[in-house]
Amino acid sequence: MENERYLNEYERIKKRSMSGDFVDRQQARKERRQIRMQKEEKLRRIRRVVVAASFALMVAASPVLIHNFVDNRIMDSLVMDFKTEVIAPETHRTDDNQHYFYDEADIADKITSMDDIDEAVYLLQVNVGEHNTNQILEHTDYGSFDGFKEERGYESTEDFMRRTREHILDKTKNEENHELSNMMQESDKDDSIENDFQRMGEK
Amino acid sequence: MEDNVEVVTIDGKDYAILKEINHSNKTFLYLSNIVDEEDNLIRKLDEKDNNLIVPLESEKEFEIACNLLLKYIVN
Numbered sequence: 001m002e003n004e005r006y007l008n009e010y011e012r013i014k015k016r017s018m019s020g021d022f023v024d025r026q027q028a029r030k031e032r033r034q035i036r037m038q039k040e041e042k043l044r045r046i047r048r049v050v051v052a053a054s055f056a057l058m059v060a061a062s063p064v065l066i067h068n069f070v071d072n073r074i075m076d077s078l079v080m081d082f083k084t085e086v087i088a089p090e091t092h093r094t095d096d097n098q099h100y101f102y103d104e105a106d107i108a109d110k111i112t113s114m115d116d117i118d119e120a121v122y123l124l125q126v127n128v129g130e131h132n133t134n135q136i137l138e139h140t141d142y143g144s145f146d147g148f149k150e151e152r153g154y155e156s157t158e159d160f161m162r163r164t165r166e167h168i169l170d171k172t173k174n175e176e177n178h179e180l181s182n183m184m185q186e187s188d189k190d191d192s193i194e195n196d197f198q199r200m201g202e203k
Numbered sequence: 204m205e206d207n208v209e210v211v212t213i214d215g216k217d218y219a220i221l222k223e224i225n226h227s228n229k230t231f232l233y234l235s236n237i238v239d240e241e242d243n244l245i246r247k248l249d250e251k252d253n254n255l256i257v258p259l260e261s262e263k264e265f266e267i268a269c270n271l272l273l274k275y276i277v278n
Contacts, residue, residue, distance in 0.1 A: 009241075012241075013243050013244055013245065014262065014265050016242070016243075016244040017244045017245040017246065017258060017259045017265055017268070018258050018259050018260070018261070018262070018265060019258055020213055020214045020244075020258055021212075021213050021214050022249075022255055022256065022257050022258075023211045023212065023213055023246075023255070023256040023257075024254060024255060024256075025211065025248075025254050025255065025256050026254040028209070028210070028211045028212070029209070033209065033210040033211070033217075034207045034208060034209055034210060035207075035208055035210055035219060035237060036205045036206070036207060036208075037205060037206055037208045037219060038204070038205055038206075039204045039205070039206060042206060042208065042219075042221055044240070045219075045221055045235040045240055045243070046221050046222060046233065046235075046272075048235070048240060048241070048243055049221070049233050049235070049243045049245070049272060050272060050273060052243070052269070053268075053269030053270070053272045053273050054269075054273065
C-alpha cells in the first residue's frame with residue numbers, strides 16, 4: 001500500500017515536471033512575489049519531493065522492480081476479487097462461532113463453471129491453501145489436487161503455481177492491449193465517418 | 204524561523220521555489236504548490252535564457268534532478 005502511494009506521487013511529480021507553462025522569472029521577480037515560510041514547512045515540502053526522487057532512483061536502477069510491482073498489483077487484485085466473489089459467500093461460522101468452514105461443494109461448482117480452470121484453482125490455492133484446495137477438488141471430477149495437477153500436465157504444485165501465474169499475467173495484459181486496440185479502431189471509424197460527411201459537403 | 208521564498212505562477216497555480224541546484228551548466232528548481240503540499244514539481248532554467256523557467260525535457264533529466272536532490276539531502 002505504501003509503495004503504491006509513493007509510486008503515484010512519483011508518477012505525478014514526473015508528469016507535472018515534464019509539461020506545462022514556461023515562466024518568465026524576471027517578470028515574476030519584478031512583481032516581487034514572495035511568501036514567508038517556516039523552515040520546518042519548507043523542509044517538510046522538500047521531503048515530499050525527496051520521497052518521489054528516491055522512488056525515481058529505484059526505478060532507474062531496476063526496471064525489473066517496477067515491472068514486478070505492477071505484476072504483483074495485478075495478481076493482488078485478482079486474488080481479492082476471487083475471495084470476494086467465490087470464497088467469502090461460501091465461508092461460514094461453526095455453531096460455537098469459534099471456527100469457520102467452507103462450503104466445499106459450492107466452491108467446487110463455482111470453479112468448475114469458470115472459463116479458465118487453471119486460473120480458478122490458482123486463485124483458490126492462494127486464498128485457502130493446499131489442504132483446503134485438495135478438499136474442495138475432491139468434489140470435482142479431478143478427485144484431488146494431485147489428480148488436477150496430473151490431468152492438467154503439471155509436475156508439482158510449484159510448477160503449477162509458477163506457470164499459471166505467468167499465464168494469468170499474459171492473459172490479463174493481452175486483454176488490456178486488445179481493449180486499447182479496439183478503442184483505437186473505434187476512433188479510426190469516427191475519422192472515416194467525418195471523411196464521408198466532408199465528401200458529401202464537397203458534392 | 205522563517206524564510207522568504209520566491210513564488211512563480213505555473214499553469215495558473217502559485218508555486219514556491221524551495222530549492223535550486225546547479226549542475227553541469229543546468230539549474231534545477233524544486234517547487235511546491237503554496238496551497239497544496241501534494242502538488243510538487245521540478246523545473247529547470249532554460250539553458251539559452253536563464254530568465255525562463257521551463258519543464259524538464261525527458262525522464263532522464265527528471266532522474267538527474269532527483270539524483271541531485273538526494274545528494275543535496277544526504278550531504
